[in-house]
Amino acid sequence: MPDLGTHLASAWLAGRLWSLWTRIRGRDIYLFCAGTALPDLLSRAPHLALDTLGTRYGFNLQYLTRPLHTPAALLLVSLAVSYLFEARTRARTFAALALGALLHCLLDACQVVGPNQGYLWLYPFSSFSPQLNLFSGDRTPLAIPYLVGAALLMEGLLRLRRSKSNPPSCVPRSPKVIHE
Numbered sequence: 001m002p003d004l005g006t007h008l009a010s011a012w013l014a015g016r017l018w019s020l021w022t023r024i025r026g027r028d029i030y031l032f033c034a035g036t037a038l039p040d041l042l043s044r045a046p047h048l049a050l051d052t053l054g055t056r057y058g059f060n061l062q063y064l065t066r067p068l069h070t071p072a073a074l075l076l077v078s079l080a081v082s083y084l085f086e087a088r089t090r091a092r093t094f095a096a097l098a099l100g101a102l103l104h105c106l107l108d109a110c111q112v113v114g115p116n117q118g119y120l121w122l123y124p125f126s127s128f129s130p131q132l133n134l135f136s137g138d139r140t141p142l143a144i145p146y147l148v149g150a151a152l153l154m155e156g157l158l159r160l161r162r163s164k165s166n167p168p169s170c171v172p173r174s175p176k177v178i179h180e
């Protein structure tokens with residue numbers, strides 16, 4: 001899998017690119033990035049943390065954590081998390097989290113080397129596991145400086161565009177009228 005830094009930087013860049021075409025609130029981009037971290041936080045982190053326990057007591061934690069890296073489970077988790085937010089922002093929250101999580105799945109599917117059996121998008125019902133073999137998952141940290149550079153460039157362009165569309169007001173303030 002691409003590392004978490006690559007996932008987050010890609011999501012930030014994708015969110016900012018998207019905001020070139022349509023107005024997206026900063027809050028939604030943060031949620032989009034949180035959504036892109038969800039799959040590995042739910043499946044990889046517990047697996048790495050508890051793997052030693054699993055080995056000692058003879059149970060395979062992957063049966064519990066692997067489903068949490070599937071698109072269907074991630075949509076359900078995004079829906080559940082969105083209910084922690086106010087009703088008026090729930091739909092946007094769900095969309096941002098779910099799209100972020102699906103971007104994560106897409107990036108994982110683009111790499112050459114996946115887990116032994118792949119990511120099993122339809123686990124436990126099917127062994128369907130798309131791998132597009134576009135880049136090595138082990139080498140993605142090398143892309144982080146470029147992604148961060150592109151994100152910073154994008155921030156600069158967006159700020160420039162915003163300042164052109166909302167120029168600072170040149171009209172001097174009217175002096176206070178002092179009544180004697």
Ligand SMILES: [Zn+2]
Pocket residue numbers: 001039040069104108
């Ligand atoms: Zn992943």
